[in-house]
Amino acid sequence: MHKRITTEREPMIRNDGRGLDKLRKVTITRPYLKYAEGSCLIELGNTKVICSATVEETVPPFLRGSGTGWVTAEYGMLPRSCQSRIPRGKDSGRTYEIQRLVGRCLRAVTDMRSLGERTVWIDCDVIQGDGGTRTASITGSFIALVDGLNKIKKDKLIPAIPIKDFVAATSVGMFKGELLLDLAYEEDSKADVDMNVVMTSKGEFIEIQSTAERRTFDRKQMDGMLDLASGGIIELIAKQKELLKGIL
Numbered sequence: 176m177h178k179r180i181t182t183e184r185e186p187m188i189r190n191d192g193r194g195l196d197k198l199r200k201v202t203i204t205r206p207y208l209k210y211a212e213g214s215c216l217i218e219l220g221n222t223k224v225i226c227s228a229t230v231e232e233t234v235p236p237f238l239r240g241s242g243t244g245w246v247t248a249e250y251g252m253l254p255r256s257c258q259s260r261i262p263r264g265k266d267s268g269r270t271y272e273i274q275r276l277v278g279r280c281l282r283a284v285t286d287m288r289s290l291g292e293r294t295v296w297i298d299c300d301v302i303q304g305d306g307g308t309r310t311a312s313i314t315g316s317f318i319a320l321v322d323g324l325n326k327i328k329k330d331k332l333i334p335a336i337p338i339k340d341f342v343a344a345t346s347v348g349m350f351k352g353e354l355l356l357d358l359a360y361e362e363d364s365k366a367d368v369d370m371n372v373v374m375t376s377k378g379e380f381i382e383i384q385s386t387a388e389r390r391t392f393d394r395k396q397m398d399g400m401l402d403l404a405s406g407g408i409i410e411l412i413a414k415q416k417e418l419l420k421g422i423l
Contacts, residue, residue, distance in 0.1 A: 187353045190361060191220065198345065198357045198407050199307075201414055205318055213322030217315030220359060221305035226315035228323030229296040244290030244337075246320065248277035248297040250312060257304045257360075273309045274299070276382060280313050280342055280373050281320055283381045289337035295323055306360035310344035310371055314411050317342050318418060325422050338423060341376040343411035347400040349392060354399050356407045368392045372404035376412045 187195065199220030208214035213228035234245050250273045254260050277299060285295075297320060299312035324336045346358045348366035355362060363369055370385035385397070392400075416423075 187351060189355070191359065195353055196356050196403060196406065198410055199359065201411065203315065203318060203414065203418060205322060205418065211319070211323070212326040213319040213324070215315050215318045215322070217311050217318075219307055219311045219314075219357070221303060222307050222311050222359075223301070223303040224308060224311045224315055225298075225300045225302060226312060226319040227298045227300075228316075228319040229298070230323055230327050231294045231296065232292075234292045234294050238292065240292075242292060243287045244285075244292060245287065245294045246278060246281045246285050246290075246297065247294065248274045248281065248299060248312075248316065250274040250277060250299040250301075250309075252301040252304060252308070256301045273312065276309060276373075276384075277312050277316055280344070280381050281316060284317075284338060284340045284342045284375060285320070286337035286339055289333065289335070290324075291333060293327075293332075295320060304360070306358050306363040307346050310346050310357075310373075313342065313344040313373055314415070318415060321419055321423060336423060340379075341412045341415055341423070342373060342381060343408045343415060344371060344373040344382075345404050345407040345411065346371050347404045347407075349390075349396065349400070354396070354403055356403050368396070368400070370400050370404065372401065372408065374405060374408045376409075376416075378405065 202218040203215050205215035207216040208227050211227035212230045215226050217224050252261050297316045301308045347370045348358045349368040350362050350366045367389040368387050373381040
């Protein structure tokens with residue numbers, strides 16, 4: 176009598192013990208900085224980003240006289256925010272790409288006409304990076320932006336907070352044949368495919384960034400990653416709504 180041989184794969188165990196479809200622990204502390212109009216510290220597992228909002232009563236030259244405001248962002252990592260030192264004053268292409276991404280995402284949910292001719296500067300300072308710094312920056316920056324806008328509303332500079340919808344972001348990827356939500360650095364650095372997804376509370380996508388690092392992916396796998404990301408973003412937006420209850 177022959178023994179039956181099974182080839183079932185053992186379920187994958189992540190380094191931090193999370194399920195494949197689980198976010199890292201999310202903690203958002205607000206306000207975090209004394210002087211900023213809006214600020215928070217967002218902690219996503221071991222990734223920690225300070226997000227702040229500064230309101231200036233001016234706009235870039237191309238918007239002067241238009242009656243329209245502007246939201247823009249800057250992003251940076253402290254020298255020892257990751258495993259090796261990052262020299263000061265040497266912004267990379269990655270830095271510029273991320274800060275443009277943060278600005279685009281926040282402008283997509285802000286009514287610029289209602290903001291008036293003023294600029295909101297968003298600063299994202301990574302004090303510790305363990306994967307997902309750009310997505311954490313977007314999720315945290317939305318909190319800082321709303322608090323900053325609420326401050327100038329209280330100062331009677333605007334009649335209402337000019338926000339059209341909530342926005343948050345997360346990462347997903349394919350790693351060792353599995354779909355994973357919210358990749359830590361160890362997973363992200365070895366992923367076959369990685370994807371960053373930005374979505375509103377209405378389920379509308381603002382940005383999808385996906386790259387095949389070690390293998391290609393098909394439409395079914397892409398849909399699976401988007402579904403996984405959507406579920407994570409819904410959780411993040413629920414956290415934002417809880418924090419901003421009574422404001423938005």
